[in-house]
Amino acid sequence: MELRRRFGLLSVTVAAVPLVLVGCTADRLPGTRQANAAPPQLTVTPGDRSRDVPISAEVGTAVKGGKITSVRLTDDKGAQVPTERREDASSWVPTSPLQNSRTYTAEVTATGERGRTTTQKTTFTTMARSPKPTITSILNVTGNQTYGTALPIVVTFDPAIPKEARADVQRRLFVKTDPPQPGTWSWLDDGKQVEYRAPDFWKPGTKISVRTGLEGLPIGKDAVGDVDRSATAKVGRQVSLDIDNASKQMSVYQDGKLLRKVPVSLGKPSTPTSSGSMVIMEKFEYTTFDTRGDPMGGYVVDVEDAQRLTNGGEFIHAAPWSEGDQGNINVSHGCTNVSTANADWLMGITQVGDLVTVKGTEVTLDAGNGWTAWNVGWDEFAKGSALPVPAGLKPTVTATPHPGAVAGGSAPAPARSNSGG
Incomplete structure (x- = not known):
């Protein structure tokens, strides 16, 4: 098992010897077959009397000739520790980190043919708090x-996760959706960010629960995870924005229907807007763009109704100074300029997590410059997983949809600062 391999812990296997009955086959009494049914063979990790177990430990189980019917984990004061079963039934995961320097007992029961059972207890002690530096x-x-x-679920790391440790980290990142919409995680090459999405957009009304169960997890040879984090979210209405550089127009869709076309002015040739599929990351009724650290020269300007699209500072925002250019010519520093009235209207329509697609500009969106999970097709996205992705996990729509496609269709493939422009 993976847990046993990762922690180098002993395992305990219990198997009962079947009863041997003396006599001729023809004389077998009723119930003999039940008596001869062998109980399940059960292996549990961490192994009994294991020490220095990471507080990210799970109760690992492997069974032959039956299935797990009961798992109970208690601490050294007798209090039960809640656990949840992994989908593949390979282990039971404590719903919160174990505590350092504590002893725990796991009692696991497996039930086999005709109700024969095997119960195994294992007691283990967790390690003291690690002196190694943490990865945030x-x-x-x-x-x-x-x-x-x-909305992609995004986890960022500082420092980056080394490639050889990504599978262990990914295995401790949990996402649940109601109704179920399974997906996968995908790593950026630099190991500083991992994103989760399903093959299709979330359905409106979907409830999402996320847990990054990384506290105390050994990460590579020289670090451990810092703390567990968890959050819940709800998916709202379907809204998408399609921005076309050729026409200098933004088309705003809700539930697949065109609501409005908005004139825009994008980045001028020296500071072009990125083309690609991005996601609204933040919304500000009022903010200040300060680019005085830019080697190309900077400025300070107050703006209203700004919506962030990239880490590098591309926003949709009100730009009353360029209203005469909107729909005609590009004059911005990379942002999407709209009128004050349209910016105010957009703020009431959009949500963080709405898709924004820009096409026809001089440069393309870089991976990781914002939440870029939808900037590639599903097959390319899935290649970034450090764990196997189920082969049957595919988009329900294989053709590139209309920009205003409702949720459930697939998306087209195509240094955080308030720089703006």
């Missing part, structure tokens, strides 16, 4: 907010 992780969703249908 940040989750992009917060408590019970409502988001758009293109």
Whole structure:
């Protein structure tokens, strides 16, 4: 099992010897077959009397000739520790981190043919608090907010996760959706960010629960995870924005229907807007763009109704100074300029997590410059997983949909600062 391999712990296997009955086959009494049914063979990890077990430990189970019917984990004071079963039934995961330097007992029962059972107890002690430096992780969703249908779950790390440790980290990142919409995680090459999405957009009304169960997890040879984080979210209405550089127009869709076309001015040739599929990350009724650290020269300007699209500072925002250019010519520093009235209207329509697609500009969106999970097709996205992705996990729509496609269709493939422009 993976847990046994990761922690180098002993396992305990219990198997009963079947009863041997003397006599001729023809004389077999009723119930003999039940008596001869062998009980399940059960292996549990951490192994009995294991020490220095990480507080991220799970109760691992492997069974032959039956199935797990009971798992109970208690601490050294007799209090039960709640656990949840992994979908593949390979282990039971404590719903919160175990505590350092404590002893725990797991009691596991497996039931086999004709009700024969095997019960195994294992007691283990967790390690003292690790002196190794921690890797900090940040989750992009917060408590019970409502988001758009293109929201990817994003976890960022500082410092980056080494490639050889990504599978272990990914295995401790949990996402549940109601109704179920399974997906996968995908890593950026640099290991500083991992994103989760399903093959299709979330359905409106979907409830999402996320947990990054990384506290105390050994990460590579030289670090451990910092803390567990969890959040719940709800998916709101379907809204998407399609921005066309050729026409200098933004088409705003809700539930697949065109609501409005909005004239825009994008980035001028020296500071072009990125083309690609991005997601609204933040919304500000009022903010200040300060680019005085830019080597190309900077400025300070106050703006209203700004919606962030990239880490690098591309926003949709009110730009009353360029209203005469909107729909005609590009004059911005990379942002999407709209009128004051349209910016105010957009703020009432959009949500963090709504898809924004820009096409026809001089440059393309870089991976990781914002929440870029939808900037590639599903097959390319799934290649970034450090764990196997189920082969049957595919988009329900294989053709590139209309920009205003409702949730459930697939998306087209195509240094955080308030720089703006």
